Amino acid sequence: MHWILLRGLTREQAHWGEFAERLRQAFPGHHFHTVDLPGTGVHYRDPSPASIAGIRELVCRQVSHIPRPYGLLALSMGGMVALDWAQHAPDGEIQELVLINTSSGFSPPWQRMRPAGWPRILRLLLRRELFDRERDILQLTCNRPVALATVKHWYRIQRQRPVSPANALQQLRAAATYKPLDRRPLPDALVLASRGDRIVHWQCSATLARRWQWTLQVHPDAGHDLPLDDPDWLVRQLDNWLAR
Incomplete structure (x- = not known):
């Protein structure tokens, strides 16, 4: 299986850090491809569409050389792109x-963007010093201590x-x-959420899972960036789900 990994708002493939390699080691029979959304990463000079459908169309063109079928693993806004893709893909592609x-x-809007997060996000947008901004993003999206090396890595990105x-x-x-x-779009999907997410309420994931009777697993205390906060838990959930 070829997996496409999609990150979230203003993030790119390098922000996965070591997580993609963890997946390759845990699932040696699968292939994992980190892909940038338009306007980020290798496409940072390109304009981003203002709709999830427009973003999805450009992502699909990027991966047209990768053999089908695909698995999609996506975080935050990347999850919106993945869901839209699954709903518009030809039968059997996903x-x-x-x-x-x-x-x-x-x-509801107050779950999609928790009200307490708005002041911090506005302050982030106004910060001109890149190092401070990337550090503050990590402090907002992670509930675990973040190593200085990670902050420096995100700054370099x-x-x-x-x-x-x-x-x-x-x-x-597009996200809003x-x-x-x-x-x-599929009989089952794995929906993962963090109860400690300070940006998106975990009930947004529960709503999706409940609507279509999908599998939901909720981490008790991780933050929004679950692959960074607890990658081992995430890999275990994926392993258990694929074994179904």
């Missing part, structure tokens, strides 16, 4: 779907491939206006 701390128009304010706003608009179709 075999597995794993959504991490994502949200959709099925949930932003220095080398900066996401423009225009693209950040386009992605925000996204609502999936009513039809269930």
